[in-house]
Amino acid sequence: MGQERKLIEIKEKVPSAIRRYEGKGTKGPVVITVDERRCKVCNICVTYCPGKVLKLELETVVVVNISGCNACMRCELMCPDFAIYVDEVENG
Numbered sequence: 001m002g003q004e005r006k007l008i009e010i011k012e013k014v015p016s017a018i019r020r021y022e023g024k025g026t027k028g029p030v031v032i033t034v035d036e037r038r039c040k041v042c043n044i045c046v047t048y049c050p051g052k053v054l055k056l057e058l059e060t061v062v063v064v065n066i067s068g069c070n071a072c073m074r075c076e077l078m079c080p081d082f083a084i085y086v087d088e089v090e091n092g
């Protein structure tokens with residue numbers, strides 16, 4: 001508990017870190033954006049992602065297998081902290 005509180009305090013001090021991952025998913029090009037400052041590493045998106053795209057690290061979720069993303073948007077819809085967004089990129 002104390003450790004979690006400490007992590008939140010540390011995150012509040014650092015500037016927002018938005019990380020963009022671009023790649024080709026199962027349906028075409030996709031961009032996954034993670035707002036690392038908002039992510040509280042709850043694991044929901046990792047659990048419900050059907051493509052094993054996401055992985056938890058110490059302070060945020062990261063994209064490890066963008067080629068498995070089918071743009072189902074489950075991660076975006078289920079994240080309680082609005083920390084992850086998925087955009088399908090138009091071809092051509």
Ligand code: SF4
Pocket residue numbers: 032048049050051052053054068069070071072073074075076086
């Ligand atoms: S859109 Fe679907 S497949 Fe892609 S990262 Fe999110 S949950 Fe996984």
Ligand code: SF4
Pocket residue numbers: 038039040041042043044045046060061078079080081082083084
């Ligand atoms: S559901 Fe949201 S807050 Fe939870 S680990 Fe995923 S991105 Fe982070």
